[in-house]
Amino acid sequence: MAKTHVTMKVNGAEVEGLVEPRTLLVHFIRENLQLTGTHIGCETTHCGACTVDIDGMSVKSCTMFAVQADGSDIITVEGIANADGTLSALQEGFRMMHGLQCGFCTPGMIVRAHRLLKENPSPSEPEIRMGISGNICRCTGYQNIVKAIQYASAKINGVEFQEAAE
């Protein structure tokens, strides 16, 4: 099948590649770019394990063609850590609040939460729950993911994190 040349910025680096028109963005990211943090869980846009950030929006890369992302600016989970390599507030929050278990949904969840906190730096619990409702987690029951995002929100806003009472 004829291939198309695409270029995009991924985690700050200019990348390019030859893809079939039908190549899904998630496969381009995982196979061509070797960035395997972005996962595939359902292929029907339900689970959100494949969530990446494209031009400031959370996008499920399993139902988008790589050619549709030509020219765009993408952040994957590999681009979330601080510039010095330390864990970002969100990554730290997920660890401190036990917001992950098997880790399979985590990249998509963190990339989604990253955009959520840009859209709304101090979300309420219902806003967080609605904000991550495109991402399914089978292990945690979400309660500690909510806390992880609250932790990150507090840290980003420079306020002390107060864990909600049980």
Add this chain to the structure above:
Amino acid sequence: MNDLTPTREQRTAALEGMGCKRKRVEDIRFTQGRGNYVDDVKLPGMLHGDFVRSPHPHARVKRIDDSAALKVPGVLAVITAETLKTVNLAWMPTLAGDVQMVLADGKVLFQNQEVAFVVATDRYAADDGINAVIVEYEPLPPLVDPFKAMNADAPVLREDLVGKMSGAHGPRKHDNHIFEWTVGDKDLTDAAFRKAEVTIKEMISYHRTHPSPLETCQCVCSFDKIKGELTIYGTFQAPHVIRTVVSLIAKLPEHKIHVIAPDIGGGFGNKVGAYPGYICAAVASIVTGKPVKWVEDRIENLTATSFARDYHMTTEVAATKEGKVTGLRVHVLADHGAFDACADPSKWPAGFFNIVTGSYDFPTAHLAVDGVYTNKAPGGVAYRCSFRVTEAAYCIERAMDILAQKLNMDPAELRLKNFIKAEQFPYHSALGWEYDSGDYHTAMRKMMETTGYAALRKEQAERRAAFARGETRDIMGLGISFFTEIVGAGPSKNCDILGIAMFDSCEIRMHPTGAGIARVGSKSQGQGHETTWAQIIATEIGIPADNIMVEEGNTDTAPYGLGTYGSRSTPVAGAAIAMAARKIKAKAQMIAAYKLEVHEDDLEFDIDGFRVRGLPEKFMSMKDICWAAYNSVPPGMEPGLEAVSYYDPPNMTYPFGAYLCVMDIDVDTGVYKVRRFYALDDCGTRINPMIIEGQVHGGLTEAFAIAMGQEIRYDEVGNVVTGSFMDFFMPTAVETPHWETDFTVTPSPHHPIGAKGVGESPNVGGVPAFSNAVNDAFSFLGSTHIQMPHDFWRNWKAAKDLGAVA
């Protein structure tokens, strides 16, 4: 001592041992997308395999034409049953003593059954190849309803078994019958029912569902023709078992098979068994000489690999007028689908369903389970539960509520009246188990006090009166569940898989600088073993958990273990870890005695080293002992500091818990709201409370999904209609309730550290709590039992059928 000498508390805290909320080691890589899951494995020259699947639930395969497929660019091979017959692999044994087609051999028996395996240079080309394979079918009448499986005119599904009136578990009554399993004293139980003042009888169904971890089942197989070695990376909850099974069925020497389970994206029972994809990828690698990857998609996962439940339980309880239970009689019709591929210990065709007497002191009970074939996917896995234990817990917990309703007694009071008392442990149940420990009354009363149970009942009475007056359209339900699990399979006297006893194992090797590695026969799929196993060792030998690396999943390096499922990791592998650590500690004590120039018996272990009794300044840290192990051991002692333990548990463990669900349902829409959910768990000694709470949250969420909507459903002609996350209920953060957790601690008396396992308790206990809440809400309108799953439509329908909605 001076101000810089750490206190005992500081020394203990520095270990991050048992009981502390140690943050997880795994999270550093997982939060950065640096996990290594099977689909991340990419070998040079790797090919991709994918399945042609049957659109029919029951059909004869007349012809498979792969000629067009082989012309598709990138397609290298099409494997069919005929190919597999040349290596005697067209069928494979199941863990339950049955055989299963790897690829359709003459017939297909369920929709989406594997028919041919297309091997291509990439996954897109494999998909093109699938579309070019022509399969001609002759449809046959499908058998969907298990209650019709043994009718005289039922279509015969398994032609390979026709005339064989005996199977792996005894006599067969019909060509579609798999086994009948009976336990208990029938005569005594029948007599109890004849004498009973009060009886109840209800057919309680636990519908078919699916574990559906977020990562599907997948593998990469690589056969090295020169060395004759097969390497398999796979999503395996039990990698050693996979190695042995592959060796037995592929006739390859076991030492030339390397099974590696890397990071696993959730298992929940789905990744215990062996599936056609693994066999086909291995054969494809042998045929092509290249590594072959097989990755299931979600539809394939939901429709072909390992459903759970599908138990239809006719349940009878006998009792006195005062509410003392006198007998239990259960008949189960078990729908196993097209092949009996249950992942149970080999001698247990219905798992440990005979835990069905639950937390109650039944003087007698009788149980019979009939397994039947239908045109549905094979499986019957333990979805986040020990084998068939969630079915048993649901059965008895619903039955107790139904009995309470008949007696017009509060269901909490009925349970308190019938609990096994703390002083009765160890307790021998009427169906043959020896419960190791429990304190049910304390747990139940704590739940009732913490939740304000009495006040909630009062509110419910007021709300019902208001409903009767037409002032509200909401009904309120209180769902109690008091479950007893049986986990930690298991003692070699009664548990094996294909003849291998269900022990587990640990090998610890301490390095000179006071760090070490522990290799364990279990396999984490998210449970955090790298974190918690190190905590056990830290407390046992006084080396900080941060200095212990835990490794699992590589069959070349880990000692043989039976893997992680049925909440067996902590009860069995956890015990092996403690025992291996104690061997390390025993040798360390001898080295310390030699170095401190005292007798071993003059030493006592003190947090992180050995101290001479009565001479507190004479102390040798474990770190220093590790160094000494490599340069100055006592004369005659071998140098080094390592140990291995294979632990055969003397008994199962019996975690229990008291749950309460408070639910409001709008009768006009069926929409429910979980107002409150309280879960008290007693899993014995708690290794890491943070991880326990996390597991309880997750298990409750899966229980919520199952009880309130998650179902693998077939239409009347055998089409599976819930084959994607569009139709298969997966709760998001919006639907998922808030969870309140609590605990009591009743250590297991036979486990080295007193731990019992917890990961599955919330699923086992959660489902009856939700279902009892719904049933309790509707009970005042005249219903006794409404089948799960309780989605909005079914709730509305129940209200309508009961006359509450015009």
